[in-house]
Amino acid sequence: MGALVLYMVKYENDQKAAMLNNASMRDRAGIHRKAIADFGGKPIAQYGSYGEYDMVYIYEMPDDVTVAANLHLTDSFGLAKYSKIVPLLSAEDFMRSMEAADKVETEYSPATR
Secondary structure, three states, X not given: OXXXXXXXXXXXXXXXXXXHHOHHXXXXXXXXXXXXXXXXXXXXEXXXXXXXXXXXXEEEEOOHHHHHHHHHHHHHOOOOOEEEEEEEOXXXXXXXXXXXXXXXXXXXXXXXX
């Protein structure tokens, strides 16, 4: 598996107005699927939302560098007011990361441990 991410997008108000006025601009998920595929990625889930974010995507990219390249390109087009990306781990990988954290020897000593 490559890099699995959650990507949340908030559109500018003028972008939303354009989507309302132009039906061909409404399929943001379709545009995003194409951008993911252009970088060798695979869309997993896409949802419209309301509130803080307008769209939410879960997708897999070949690696973290490809995720960053996709975001650089998307940002350069000004396609969103702001966005947030969250790296995701499978439940098994999360457990392995907890085990690795527990086993590492370090001089760092938090007060709660």
